[in-house]
Amino acid sequence: MIIGFILIEGEAIMAYKTAPGMSRKVQKLFHLIMHLVALLAGIVGIYAVFKFHHELEIPDMYTLHSWLGMSTISLFGLQWFLAFFSFWWPRARKPTRARLAPWHISFGMIIFLMAILTAETGLVEKFIFLGLRRSQEALLVNFTGLLILLFGISVGLTVLLP
Amino acid sequence: MIIGFILIEGEAIMAYKTAPGMSRKVQKLFHLIMHLVALLAGIVGIYAVFKFHHELEIPDMYTLHSWLGMSTISLFGLQWFLAFFSFWWPRARKPTRARLAPWHISFGMIIFLMAILTAETGLVEKFIFLGLRRSQEALLVNFTGLLILLFGISVGLTVLLP
Numbered sequence: 001m002i003i004g005f006i007l008i009e010g011e012a013i014m015a016y017k018t019a020p021g022m023s024r025k026v027q028k029l030f031h032l033i034m035h036l037v038a039l040l041a042g043i044v045g046i047y048a049v050f051k052f053h054h055e056l057e058i059p060d061m062y063t064l065h066s067w068l069g070m071s072t073i074s075l076f077g078l079q080w081f082l083a084f085f086s087f088w089w090p091r092a093r094k095p096t097r098a099r100l101a102p103w104h105i106s107f108g109m110i111i112f113l114m115a116i117l118t119a120e121t122g123l124v125e126k127f128i129f130l131g132l133r134r135s136q137e138a139l140l141v142n143f144t145g146l147l148i149l150l151f152g153i154s155v156g157l158t159v160l161l162p
Numbered sequence: 163m164i165i166g167f168i169l170i171e172g173e174a175i176m177a178y179k180t181a182p183g184m185s186r187k188v189q190k191l192f193h194l195i196m197h198l199v200a201l202l203a204g205i206v207g208i209y210a211v212f213k214f215h216h217e218l219e220i221p222d223m224y225t226l227h228s229w230l231g232m233s234t235i236s237l238f239g240l241q242w243f244l245a246f247f248s249f250w251w252p253r254a255r256k257p258t259r260a261r262l263a264p265w266h267i268s269f270g271m272i273i274f275l276m277a278i279l280t281a282e283t284g285l286v287e288k289f290i291f292l293g294l295r296r297s298q299e300a301l302l303v304n305f306t307g308l309l310i311l312l313f314g315i316s317v318g319l320t321v322l323l324p
Contacts, residue, residue: 064304106318
């Protein structure tokens with residue numbers, strides 16, 4: 001679930017840089033709708049975890065993975081609503097928007113970083129719960145982790161480099 | 163070990179922004195020496211892990227945590243030597259240095275991010291190996307994880323914001 005979240009979020013972040021053919025307004029709309037899809041995916045994911053824990057009678061929210069995940073989705077939701085009202089509708093005045101933009105970008109990158117942290121800690125957690133050592137499955141989990149990291153780095157570079 | 167590494171590395175990264183009283187040359191020297199200390203700490207840490215695994219006959223390098231840690235320290239060493247030769251001695255010409263700088267900064271932030279990933283996955287791994295649930299120790303591990311994340315965010319903002 002969190003992996004799908006990261007992929008959608010990454011695409012949404014890169015919308016401004018990787019889709020230069022679109023007009024500014026379409027890029028913005030794409031950016032906000034993709035982030036809304038990611039937000040909904042995240043909420044469904046967290047609902048599924050609580051349901052799973054409830055059915056198997058596992059305690060909730062005791063690992064660092066769960067703390068990171070919950071903080072990520074909360075900050076993500078907050079960021080989405082703040083940005084929607086400031087940049088889309090009813091929309092702040094131009095100088096205010098310009099002042100907000102670098103904070104929106106920095107805050108967005110931090111949340112994206114937190115999503116990657118959540119995914120990686122989740123993979124390691126699952127790895128050890130399953131008692132994996134050296135097997136096909138262990139390699140599959142670890143390479144998934146490396147791919148998420150590489151995807152995160154690509155998205156980061158798209159934003160950072162001119 | 164990795165936590166000490168992150169703290170030293172974070173201070174080293176922030177040297178340019180948080181120590182404005184120093185001359186450029188002293189800042190640079192501080193930056194490179196702190197990173198050398200972090201590199202040595204990282205190497206001692208990895209040596210200690212292999213020694214510990216050897217004594218308890220645990221297999222090596224099978225978790226995502228170990229893969230991330232080994233990649234981090236390797237890229238870190240590479241980055242240090244490349245930067246030493248380009249920026250300190252024998253030192254490239256000025257336009258070359260200016261062209262290299264943004265890559266050095268981006269690459270450095272990626273390595274710092276990877277160090278945080280390594281620390282967080284390591285904490286989660288230890289948490290589950292110890293079979294922690296809801297206890298003082300569990301909270302200690304998780305809050306350590308949150309503190310590392312907050313430190314990482316502070317360092318990131320110091321670099322990103324003007």
